[in-house]
Amino acid sequence: MLPTKVPGDPYPYDKLAESRPFDVSLPTGVYVYVQDGQGTVWIAEDGVHRHPKVLGKAQPAAAAGELVVDDGVVVEVDNVSGTFQFGPETIPQVIEALRRQGGTVAADAARPFRWEN
Amino acid sequence: MSTHISSSASSETVRVRLENGPRWLELQLSLDGDWNGGRLIVYPHAGIPDVRAADDLSRTYDLQTWETGMMSGAFQAYRALNCPRRRVVVADLRGLLSSADMTALAAATAIGVAKLLGNDLPNLDIPQWRVVDLSLSNGQTTFRAGHNPNEGVSQ
Numbered sequence: 001m002l003p004t005k006v007p008g009d010p011y012p013y014d015k016l017a018e019s020r021p022f023d024v025s026l027p028t029g030v031y032v033y034v035q036d037g038q039g040t041v042w043i044a045e046d047g048v049h050r051h052p053k054v055l056g057k058a059q060p061a062a063a064a065g066e067l068v069v070d071d072g073v074v075v076e077v078d079n080v081s082g083t084f085q086f087g088p089e090t091i092p093q094v095i096e097a098l099r100r101q102g103g104t105v106a107a108d109a110a111r112p113f114r115w116e117n
Numbered sequence: 118m119s120t121h122i123s124s125s126a127s128s129e130t131v132r133v134r135l136e137n138g139p140r141w142l143e144l145q146l147s148l149d150g151d152w153n154g155g156r157l158i159v160y161p162h163a164g165i166p167d168v169r170a171a172d173d174l175s176r177t178y179d180l181q182t183w184e185t186g187m188m189s190g191a192f193q194a195y196r197a198l199n200c201p202r203r204r205v206v207v208a209d210l211r212g213l214l215s216s217a218d219m220t221a222l223a224a225a226t227a228i229g230v231a232k233l234l235g236n237d238l239p240n241l242d243i244p245q246w247r248v249v250d251l252s253l254s255n256g257q258t259t260f261r262a263g264h265n266p267n268e269g270v271s272q
Contacts (some may be wrong), residue, residue: 007185008181008182008184008185009182009185009186009189009219010182010216011216011217011219030196046197047240047242048189048193048220048223048224048227048242048243049189049190049193049219049220049223049224050189050193051189052219066192066196080192081189081192082157082184082185082186082187082188082191082192083185083188083189085185113153113154114154114155115154115155116155117154117155117156
């Protein structure tokens with residue numbers, strides 16, 4: 001199990017119907033992701049306030065952010081989520097999980113951000 | 118860590134008001150410098166927000182909780198418009214909101230940030246909420262009373 005924390009918005013939203021584990025069939029586009037405590041990276045199409053609905057029910061997460069796929073390759077992965085605000089140290093575990101789930105991740109894909117000034 | 122700013126933000130501000138029956142929210146936003154980490158949401162003065170809670174869960178919310186929705190909306194606008202992220206100055210946040218209304222707050226922030234960037238956002242998923250005011254500080258008023266934000270906001 002990975003260390004987790006609960007979302008900053010504690011409302012128990014329903015899980016998005018489209019929420020699914022990342023896989024290699026993901027079309028080119030921008031997505032939001034949330035990694036669960038078991039290490040699986042779940043993704044959903046971009047939209048308003050999506051992060052708390054990827055796992056739903058205010059479930060704790062191990063990482064969260066944005067993910068850009070271009071022609072089957074993850075070309076950007078960051079830790080930008082207002083809901084979860086995980087630190088940049090979560091990005092390596094997310095990239096490892098994406099590769100474990102069959103993805104190809106560009107060597108320069110990591111986009112770490114710090115929340116503190 | 119200070120949440121206030123002393124630097125001058127963009128002179129252009131936007132006011133966004135959304136309503137859903139008795140529940141409502143009003144935001145006044147402007148954009149500051151590029152965001153590459155640190156605080157995304159900043160305030161020009163103390164006393165923000167003035168949100169009245171409409172249910173038991175939202176009565177437990179503080180500024181940090183409401184900020185998660187505003188951050189979520191701002192980030193979504195930057196993603197959707199493929200624009201560089203900038204800090205968001207919140208000069209006003211008022212409303213009567215329940216814990217289920219965070220998505221509406223995020224949508225209002227996304228609409229406002231997009232307007233400040235000279236754009237509109239399509240397909241905002243906030244059923245039953247209507248944009249009743251969307252006005253820039255230069256006097257340009259772009260709202261359409263009764264407009265359904267799920268169909269996007271256009272001039």
